[in-house]
Amino acid sequence: MSDSDQTIVDSEGAPKTGRRGFMFKIGAGLVGIGGLLVAAPVLGYIFAPAFTNWEKRRSWIDLGDVKQFPVGETVLAVYKNPIFGPTVGEANEIPCWVRRTSDSQFQIFYINCAHLGCPVHWFAESRLFMCPCHGGVYYEDGSRASGPPPRGLFEYDWQVVRNKLYVFGGEIPNLQIPGKTPKDDITPLTVDGVEYLDGKAVKST
Amino acid sequence: MMQTLKTAWSWIDDRTGIMKLLGPPLKHHVPRNAKWWYVFGSCTLLFFTIQIVTGICLALVYAPSGDSAYNSLLYLDYVVPGGWMLRAIHAWSSNAMVFMMLVHMTQVFLHGAFKFPREMTWIFGVALMLTTLALAFTGQVMRWDSDAYWGVGIGASMMGRIPFIGGWLTHLILGGPIIGGDTLSRFFTLHVFILPGAMLGLIGGHLMLVLRHGISEEPRKGGPGEFVDKATYREAYEERMKKKGVPFFPDAAQRDMVFCGIMLIVLVVVAAWYGPIGPSPRPDPSNILVNPRPDFPFLWIFAILALLTPTIEDYLIVVAAPIVLMVLFLIPFLAGTGSRLPSARPIASLSVVLLITGLLVLSWLGVTSPWSPHMSAWTSDAVPPSFVHGRTPIQLQGAIVLQHSQCRNCHSLDGLGGKRGPELGDVATRLSRDQIIRQVQQGDGNMPAFGKNLTAAETDALAAFLHTCHPPGVLPADRPGARLKQLREIDKARANN
Numbered sequence: 133m134s135d136s137d138q139t140i141v142d143s144e145g146a147p148k149t150g151r152r153g154f155m156f157k158i159g160a161g162l163v164g165i166g167g168l169l170v171a172a173p174v175l176g177y178i179f180a181p182a183f184t185n186w187e188k189r190r191s192w193i194d195l196g197d198v199k200q201f202p203v204g205e206t207v208l209a210v211y212k213n214p215i216f217g218p219t220v221g222e223a224n225e226i227p228c229w230v231r232r233t234s235d236s237q238f239q240i241f242y243i244n245c246a247h248l249g250c251p252v253h254w255f256a257e258s259r260l261f262m263c264p265c266h267g268g269v270y271y272e273d274g275s276r277a278s279g280p281p282p283r284g285l286f287e288y289d290w291q292v293v294r295n296k297l298y299v300f301g302g303e304i305p306n307l308q309i310p311g312k313t314p315k316d317d318i319t320p321l322t323v324d325g326v327e328y329l330d331g332k333a334v335k336s337t
Numbered sequence: 338m339m340q341t342l343k344t345a346w347s348w349i350d351d352r353t354g355i356m357k358l359l360g361p362p363l364k365h366h367v368p369r370n371a372k373w374w375y376v377f378g379s380c381t382l383l384f385f386t387i388q389i390v391t392g393i394c395l396a397l398v399y400a401p402s403g404d405s406a407y408n409s410l411l412y413l414d415y416v417v418p419g420g421w422m423l424r425a426i427h428a429w430s431s432n433a434m435v436f437m438m439l440v441h442m443t444q445v446f447l448h449g450a451f452k453f454p455r456e457m458t459w460i461f462g463v464a465l466m467l468t469t470l471a472l473a474f475t476g477q478v479m480r481w482d483s484d485a486y487w488g489v490g491i492g493a494s495m496m497g498r499i500p501f502i503g504g505w506l507t508h509l510i511l512g513g514p515i516i517g518g519d520t521l522s523r524f525f526t527l528h529v530f531i532l533p534g535a536m537l538g539l540i541g542g543h544l545m546l547v548l549r550h551g552i553s554e555e556p557r558k559g560g561p562g563e564f565v566d567k568a569t570y571r572e573a574y575e576e577r578m579k580k581k582g583v584p585f586f587p588d589a590a591q592r593d594m595v596f597c598g599i600m601l602i603v604l605v606v607v608a609a610w611y612g613p614i615g616p617s618p619r620p621d622p623s624n625i626l627v628n629p630r631p632d633f634p635f636l637w638i639f640a641i642l643a644l645l646t647p648t649i650e651d652y653l654i655v656v657a658a659p660i661v662l663m664v665l666f667l668i669p670f671l672a673g674t675g676s677r678l679p680s681a682r683p684i685a686s687l688s689v690v691l692l693i694t695g696l697l698v699l700s701w702l703g704v705t706s707p708w709s710p711h712m713s714a715w716t717s718d719a720v721p722p723s724f725v726h727g728r729t730p731i732q733l734q735g736a737i738v739l740q741h742s743q744c745r746n747c748h749s750l751d752g753l754g755g756k757r758g759p760e761l762g763d764v765a766t767r768l769s770r771d772q773i774i775r776q777v778q779q780g781d782g783n784m785p786a787f788g789k790n791l792t793a794a795e796t797d798a799l800a801a802f803l804h805t806c807h808p809p810g811v812l813p814a815d816r817p818g819a820r821l822k823q824l825r826e827i828d829k830a831r832a833n834n
Contacts, residue, residue, distance in 0.1 A: 181519070182509035189514070210623040219518025221404030222621040223486060226515070243625065248642060249494035250487055251625040253712055258743040259790040264628050265491070266643035267708045267747075267757050269785045277785030279708075282647045303514040304490065306497025308504035 189215055190302040190313055192321040195230065198297050201238070206231040206254050206272060215302045228288065228299065229254055229261070231272065240299050241274050242286040242311050249306065252285065261285065286311030291331040293323055361548075366582025367589045368554040368561075374448070375552065375589065376596040377441035382540065383597045384434035387604070388472075389533065391427040399479070401525035403518025403620075406481035410616050424613035430604055431473055435634045437600075438469055446668070447689060449677030450553040452565045456669035458546040463665050465539045468532055470634060475528035477632045481521055482616035487629035489516050489524070498654045516622075551578060552589075556677035565674045628709075636703030637696050643708040707756035710746040718745060718753040724762070728805060735802025738795045742787065750806075758784060765804045765813035772814075773800045 193211045201207060209230045216224045229241040229252070241261075243251045250265035260277060261270040269277040274285035288299040289312055298321055305311040320327035320334055327335040350356050367375075398417055400409040413420035442462065445451055451459035474492075478485045493516070496506040512519035551574060554562040561577050562570070583589065618627055631639050645653060664671075672685070679686045711718075720736050728736070739745065739761075745754035748761045759767075768776065777796055780786030791799070807813050810827075 179509065181512045182505045184508065186508060186514035208623075208625070213515050213517075215514050216517055217403075217513060217519045219403040219405075219522070220515075221402075221407075221518060222619060223403055223515070223517045223520075225621050225623040227623040227625055243622065244490065244494070247494070247647075249490035250629055251622065251627065253625060255715075255743045255746075257715075257741045258787065260743065260785055262710045262712065262743075262746060264709055264712055265487075265639075267710055269710075271785065271789070278780065278783045280643065280645070280647050280650065282650070304493060304507075304511070304516060306494045306503070306507060308497040308499070309507060 186215065186303050187309075187313060188317055190300055190317075191319065192291075192298040193301055195228075195240075195297040195299055198232075198292055198295050201230050201232040201297065203232050203234060206256065208254070211299070211301075213302060226301075227251070228301075229285075230297070231274075236292065238290050238292075238297065239274060240288040240290050240297075242288065242305050244286065244305060245281060246276070246283045246285060246307070247279070247281040249304070282307070289313055289318060291321065291328060293321060293328045293331055363586040363590075364584045365548055365551070366578040367552045367585050368578070369581055369583050370555045370557070370560070371552050371589055372555070373592060373596070374444050374555055376593050377437055377444055379593040380597050380600050381434055381437040381441050383600070384430045384437060384604075385469075385536065385540070387430040387601075388427065388434065391423050391430065392529070392533075394423050395427055396529065401479075401521060401529075403481065403521045406479070406521060407616060407619055410480060410482075414613060421613050422608065425608035425611065426604065428476075428614040429608045429611070431476055432633055433600070433604055435469060435473055438466060442466060443689060443693070447679045447686065448553065448556055449565070449672075449679075449682065449685075451669045452675070452677060453567050453669075453673045454571055455546070455550045455553065456673060458543060458550060459669045460666055461539055461543040461546060463662075465536070465543060467662075468536050468539060472528060472532045472536070473632065473634045475524045475532065477635075478521065478524040479528055480615045480617075481620050483618040483620055483624065483627040484615065484629050484631070486516055486620040486622060487627065488631055489520055491629070491631075495654055498651050500655070551575075553677070556679070558678060558680075563678060564676055567674060626712075628712075630706075631703075633700065637699035639706070640699040640703040643706065644702070705756075709755075710757055711755040712746060714745040714749075714754040715740055715743040718750075721751045721753065724750060724806065728802070731798050732802045732805055735798035735800065738791070738799045739802060742791065742795075742799075747784075761803060761806055763807055763811070765807040766811050767814060768803075769814050770800050770804045773803050 191214045193214055195209045195211060200209075206229055208227055210225050210227045213220075213224050213226050227243045229243065231239040231241070233239060241252075245252050245263040245265065245268045247263065247266055247268045250263050252261040252263045252268070252270065254261050259272040261272075261274075263269070263279070263281075266280050268279035268281040270281070270285050271277050274287060276282075276284045286305040288301050290297060290299050292298070300313055300318055303309055318329065320329045322328075322337070325337050326333050327337065395413070398409060398413050398420060400406055410424070413424055415421070445459070445462065451462075474488075478489055489511070493507045493511055496510065497503045499506060508514065510520070510523065511517075512523045553574075554560065554577075556563050562574060614632070618624055630636075641653070642650070672682075676682065720740060725733060725736055739750075744761070747755040747757040748759065749756060750760075751762045752760070764773065774796055776784065777791065777799060778786060778788035780788075787796070804813050
């Protein structure tokens, strides 16, 4: 028996054909399949946040009564992000700048500078947004005034329903993650069984 | 007694074979002239060991959870006995490790120690450098304060600069759509499991390679190992070590021990004196009155990102940074042979001078950050009395406009205020009144246009005031270049007197 055992490994130690060579191949195959079966959930688990379409999970967020936002002024509003994990803590208190240009018109800016995401401050006297990090400056309509930002401030989609201001959000924006949501991906807001888009009732359920 | 201990030791050695394992590395021969230049690598390793020990201790109390991490830091600082000191040692040892690593790397580069046959040792070293910096960055995030929150935000925004996969990468590092508890968990896993694991593996490889190829001699003119020739270097080196080398332990190790001992004492004194780093305000993004700043190893990046023009910024982040890293890895292949003397390698030596100067200047600029507006200058720094003395009502009105329009967030008056724009105390010597009005209304050269935000009367008053801002004895400019002419005239008058 021991003689035949030696013959299935050649002089370089590589397995030859024969019973043990066959077993080696089966073993390698099984370990390979098993490894893939373990790797799939592990990799899926790690990369899940990257492959999730967060844009599709954005939703309407209540910023409160429109009376809080005087016409012609820009004020800070804070909301709780609709998508969050169990340990988010205070990091969930997301601020945004609400500019009311007329009775029915708003512009709502993300807090994050378009340069590298620091929080911009509004200065009502000079009507400018300034960033404390690298000195990006924006005009009151969010357009870029000076400094390193490559574009103006990111904006939210919004609508007013029953005298309440809503923004469509849930994600932190950057140059690859737009503030505004593609029209087709904006889901209607449901209030008391009525669905609203652009401030108008589109369907009652 | 001694005899019993000796017997016990030889029993342990016989059954475990420990001296067979440790003996050769400890006794391996190193060059006789490898002296004080060669202590920095050991010292970097020492600081890493400190990080492991204090890191494990901190993990006993620290809660890696978005909703309680900050409170656990306060608990460490104010309640847990010695907690503040462990936080201080961990933070300062991190800084020291980055610093010592850079010194070690500079020495290796200047002495050409990366050349044949030690290419892989260098490559492992560069990988160790990247891992160390990654540990420093993720460590800053562990503080989970406002600096950590916005620091991660800056990281996420930088991801957004990368075409096609930027959004994907952002969500991968954030672990979700916003900076939250899942983000902290990801960075915690990196900081505590993945990066230290990688570090241990890389250090093992680095040390194994040091043993395999030996420590290079300090290059001296006409000295051994001055020139690296692939055909002869190895044999000649081994020959020299056999004949003239000294055992690493204790001949070289004693210097390591002296230096490391001093550094340890310095570390503890600095940690006790300066205390722990941070935490800055709570990680509540709705508190926007923050001034996010990175830790010292990243201040130079903070500076570069502020000083670049927007048009080349994307290329720097996406194209130049990977190229620089690639060059760093490839150095031993670009200059793998030839002289190791710094004086015979002018480009290499000058690059070191240039790089160190650049890093120091950029880091200093990062500390002072003259590009950042002083957010409260307009309410905290009053117009100095000398600028309002003897002014007309419209000029005084202009001073009020200057103050209320946040001009001083970016412009200083007599040194007080922001440094982003030019000092206004002598603006009248540079710009005529019409030019001031044009500059205010249209903006230019990094200044926003105030045309829409100021009324004609306000602009007029502001220009009237600014046109009084000139040092005594120097007349305001009435046209471009007027100041130069005045100065020439003053010089002429002085020369005539």
